[in-house]
Amino acid sequence: MNSDSESLQHQCLDWLLTDNVKNNEQSVECEENDGVTNLLKKATASKSSEPKLGATPQTFQLGEIPTVQDRFQAVLKNRLQIQAQEHPPLFPWETQLTEYPDFVDEPSMTLVPSWGWMVQQSKLTLPTRLPERVFQQLLEQCQALVTSSVPLGAKLVQVVENFFPNESQALNDIAGLVLRSTYRSVSTLETMPAIQSDYSDLQPRQQMALSLLAAKQLLENLTLPLSATSPVVEREWLTSVGTLNIRVEYQSLGKLTKLLVQAELPVKGSLTLRGSGTLAMTTSSTSGYLNVELGCEQLNPTYTLEVEFPEIDEQPLLFVINPTI
Structure with a gap:
């Protein structure tokens, strides 16, 4: 051999x-x-x-x-x-021979995608796309501050200040320019060139302007103002499974006032409407229309609406309703 x-x-x-x-x-x-x-x-x-x-x-x-x-x-x-x-071989975690099924009908664990609400960035008017990490943090901060009663300019600075520490004066200056702009574009800002550049290639002041513009649009999307002349307000929010459509209406029936919310859901979910010490909640097991309403003798200064889609995100999307009637 x-x-x-x-x-x-x-x-x-x-x-x-x-x-x-x-x-x-x-x-x-x-x-x-x-x-x-x-x-x-x-x-x-x-x-x-x-x-x-x-x-x-x-x-x-x-x-x-x-x-x-x-x-x-x-x-x-x-x-x-x-x-x-x-003597069949065993896996490291086995102590004896075990039979496994060829397939599992229902997985024991469902992986929930992270931040399915972030698709909304494509609906914003921005000169260049924000990195997902930056946009996610902006959205988180907007959600945390959307119910705050501070002026919009101060709210914008609070949303983005974690990105630019020790730059409060520059942020305040640029926030003023963002608030005075009559349309959502950075072409009027001297610090933001209207060119196709990635966020990482921009100068710090340009990144500040872009972040503030994104924060302003997010807060506007998340705020639902009502008034006597405009008793109905509508919003669209793009998700990873489709578009969420929301319609909020103020109704007056004598001394009783009622806030009615109608939503068209792209997937099963729930709506929670909260006032001052009052709450109304409804859930749907399928996509489609879902209504929730809250009645009171007089309108509260602020209401919140939580939209929850467990299949696309662990966190609900929070809107604030501000009646001025």
């Missing part, structure tokens, strides 16, 4: 010996191995003994050695298969 074959045989034998075969050395031999050994013995005996009268001398040619080698490897392969069948 050549050296490669001998090495393979030694490795296989070593594996067998370490797999609890040492305790059964006497039982390892099988008829096939005995057959190989007897064949070698017979071949040796036939060469050393005299041929019997009338019989053909039995010889062992060198060309027959590969045949013996193939036979040995077949016997070894069979032995390995038997060992694997009698």
Whole structure:
């Protein structure tokens, strides 16, 4: 046999010996191995003994050695298969053989995508797209401050100040420009060139202006003002599963006033309308229209509307309703 074959045989034998075969050395031999050994013995005996009268001398040619080698490897392969069948290997976390189904009808864990509300960025009017990380943090800050009673300019600065520490004066200056702009564009801001550039390539003051513009539009989208001349307000919010449409209406029935919210949901979800010590909630198991209303003798200064879609986001989307009637 050549050296490669001998090495393979030694490795296989070593594996067998370490797999609890040492305790059964006497039982390892099988008829096939005995057959190989007897064949070698017979071949040796036939060469050393005299041929019997009338019989053909039995010889062992060198060309027959590969045949013996193939036979040995077949016997070894069979032995390995038997060992694997009698003692199947286990995964590291298993202590005994376990049967697993071919497929699972219902997964035991549902992965909830993170921040399915962030698709709304595509509806904003911005000269360049904000990185997802930046937009997510802006949206989180807007959600935290949307019910705050501070002026809009101060609210904008609070939303973005974590991005630009120790730059309060510059933020206040640029926030003033953003508030005075009559349309949502940075082309009127000297610090923001109207060119196609990534956010990371902009100068700090340009990033400030872009962040403040995004914050202003987000807060406007999340605020639903009502008045005597405008008793109905509508909003659209794009999500990862479709568009959320919201319609809020103020109704007056004598001394009783009522706030009615109608939403068209792209997926199953719930609506929670809160006032001062009052709450109304409704849930839908499918997409479609969903209504919730809250009645009182007089309107509260502020209401909040939470829209929850468990399939796309762990956090609800919070709107603020500001009646000025």
